[in-house]
Amino acid sequence: MNSHELILFVYSLSCCIVKNNCPEDVAIMSSMFKQLGETLNTFLANEEALKIGETTEEEPAECDNTEIQP
Numbered sequence: 282m283n284s285h286e287l288i289l290f291v292y293s294l295s296c297c298i299v300k301n302n303c304p305e306d307v308a309i310m311s312s313m314f315k316q317l318g319e320t321l322n323t324f325l326a327n328e329e330a331l332k333i334g335e336t337t338e339e340e341p342a343e344c345d346n347t348e349i350q351p
Contacts, residue, residue, distance in 0.1 A: 282290070299307055 298310060302310070
């Protein structure tokens with residue numbers, strides 16, 4: 282699926298969701314899909330960070346646990 286087809290698919294799916302559901306359900310689904318996207322991004326970012334850690338020969342930097350002053 283190319284980028285244009287993907288955009289059309291997402292647009293068509295959103296039109297179907299809006300057409301067949303009440304505004305309250307659409308709002309809930311919107312929040313759910315947003316959370317799903319954020320969770321998937323977190324997973325991918327963590328996997329990438331783990332890969333980078335595996336490929337470097339250096340030990341990971343120690344975290345500075347000092348408190349941040351306002």
